[in-house]
Amino acid sequence: MPIRVPDKLPAIDALKQENIYVMPAHRADTQDIRPMQVAVLNLMPDKITTEVQLVRLLSNSPLQVNIELVRLEHQAKTTSEAHLDNFYRYFNDIKDKNYDGLIITGAPLGLKNYEDITYWPQLKEVLEWAEQHVTSTLYLCWAAHAAIYYHYGIKHEIRDTKLSGIYKHKKWESKAPIMRGFDDVFFAPHSRYGEVPIDKLNQEPDLITISGSDEVGAYLMQNQSGTRVFITGHPEYDRATLHDEYVRDLEAGLAPDIPVNYYPNNDPNLGPEKSWQAHGYLLFSNWLNYNVYQKTPYNLSQVSENVRTDNFA
Template sequence: MPINIPDQLPAAGTLRKENIFVMTQSRAMSQNIRPLKVLLLNLMPKKIETETQFLRLLSNSPLQIDVELLRIDNRPSKNTPTEHLNTFYRQFEMIQDKNYDGLIITGAPLGLVQFEDVIYWDHLQTIMSWARQHVTSTLFVCWAAQAALKLFYDLPKRTRKVKLSGVYQHRTHHLCHPLLRGFDDYFLAPHSRFADFSTEYLAEHTDLDILASSEDAGVYLAATKDKRNVFVTGHPEYDALTLHNEYVRDVGEGMEPMIPVNYYPDNDPNQPPRASWRSHGHLLFSNWLNYCVYQQTPYDLNHFSEANFTKDDDSQD
């Protein structure tokens, strides 16, 4: 089944060219089924690029999904046309009385900024706390994962001396966990962050199930026992050229960045990079939608209650 997005959203054309089944809102209204309601809080500057990346991953599911786009505030954007934001994005105040099956909070280029210095920090905390009473499962990506660990576990910001950038090998743990269904023992995934997610640190200071980790990149995937909060410290949504574009940008700004690890053939930035993580990214999102959202959410979202969720119920398939 397809994702259901606004008819004129730029991502729709891109996804159709990739032979991804996109259903417009006008067609979806004629189908008498209960689609999943997924909210995407997009914190990235280039919102059109980011929304396309996440919609691509959400599309790989037999479920029909209604996607709503959310922005953190109404400040002007340097990278996204105002008309696009006004047309396709909602403010939190417009949706705060609704319930959702899933919420995705993207990363943000705030790796060297202290939480209390983030202009929308208080508002973001409000949204993450709201999700506990209004969302079945929330997926926190990269910087959002660090922000959620601060809010839910009071973990201080841990920053690496050198930015982690590249494609790293990860080992899966707890292969019977629903989020890891179909995973290989080892898989590749991209990272681009200053945040430090040490396996030992998270194991000592949280009760999270640590599901995948890397010797070089630390924890990659973790989840609460009830699967209502899922933390992804990397970027499975990235396109093949995203790390390249970030590298070129940093070089242009005189930052002298390290060449992204295990990304360019022969470690040569002049050669076209190759995406080696697509299958993993699609499988991760498919598992999240099925086992953390669809299998857990109430049929009638008006009857949403935290009591619906049990910590160790992995029996639903």
């Protein structure tokens, strides 16, 4: 099944070039099925690029998924107000609705204290709202650290050097449904300074650390019921995303390290190799299936009443 997005969203044309079918809203309205309702709170400055990345991964599912793009009150730096007005809804306008799933993206805020972020009060409101209005929420990178801090009081620490590159991960909890179909090792991009120590995560009884490595620490976590899923990396990244970040930092005079395991022969003059897309597709597909579709009520008005059981049952 395709996913449904607003008519004329730029992601439609971009993904058609990759032979990915994205259904415009007017076509989806003719299908008599109960589609999944997934909201995306996009905190990234370049919202259009992130839209393409997430729609790509959400498209690889037999479920029809209706996407609703959500924004907070703060002004995006690199996305036009016209695009936001055409395709996004303010959180205050949708907070009376229920959703099967919610995705909250990362943001380039890893070096700031949460309380110093201008939209932190409203983001906290979203995190609390999701507990009663969403079956499962997927937090990416900075949003994962922010949600762990909000829900469990565990604050991330700042690494001495930026974690940037494509890293190998292992399955630490192979029985987790979200890991079904995964190889023993898999690759995923990281681009962050923040890190939550594993020993602190393991002290929280509601958290399950599902995968990671000695090099990157915890990568994939969830709570016992699967209503909160935390990913500290970027499985949605395009082939050139880390390259663009590397060039940006070079031009800013930051002397960045070359992203690990990214360029052939570690040579930035050679085109980067993409080794994580299959993992990204499987991860998002499993989340939609096991954490959302198989848990959510048919009648979305009953989301807050839904019994949240152990996701390993």
